[in-house]
Amino acid sequence: QLQLQESGPGRVKPSETLSLTCTVSGDYISSSSCYWGWIRQPPGRGLEWIGSIYYTGTTHYNPSLKSRVSTSVDTSKNLFSLKLNSVTAADTAVYYCARHNTKWEVRAGFDIWGQGTVVTVSS
């Protein structure tokens, strides 16, 4: 059974870099042929897509965050990662990792989600 688990610091200081990891179990990132994504949800607000990555390193990002976002894949550890730099209080949110449900297609929906991790930007 495929499972995703986010991990990383729960608190980040303003202007610093937020770094999260999503560990995948139950399938191999490199053999699934699916994109893997990051989505966040500020307190009391809706979902916002951050970006998605294919195991080859091909990426797609939300234009509003593109200048601050980078993602990477480590197939040897079966995980993918998110970095968001120059964070502000507006980046406080629950961050989810998820799998796109159609092979090779970043436009596809997200069928498997991690439980989410709360990140607070505060000094």
Add this chain to the structure above:
Amino acid sequence: QSALTQPASVSGSPGQSITISCTETSSDVGGHNYVSWYQQHPGKAPQLIIYDVINRPSGVSYRFSGSKSGNTASLTISGLQAEDEADYYCSSSTSSSTVIFGGGTKLTVL
């Protein structure tokens, strides 16, 4: 302001049917069948309930159905149950393959 517009809230009584709309407000959105719907209960991760406009993932109740007409996708929940009370989000994609979510709809079961 999302390029996908959803009503902020809808309500219905147990046993009734409700429909949540998701309207593409930008010409940059749509032109494909990658519309998805998610259900999210408080404090939980979203769950995919409809993908590719009309398809239900395995394990999702037949009471959930999706459709699309023109630039508006719809989620219909029939035989409303108390457990259906949740937030619902639609998602689609732009011509440059970026993912967008609607603002979300809060469903109240009266």
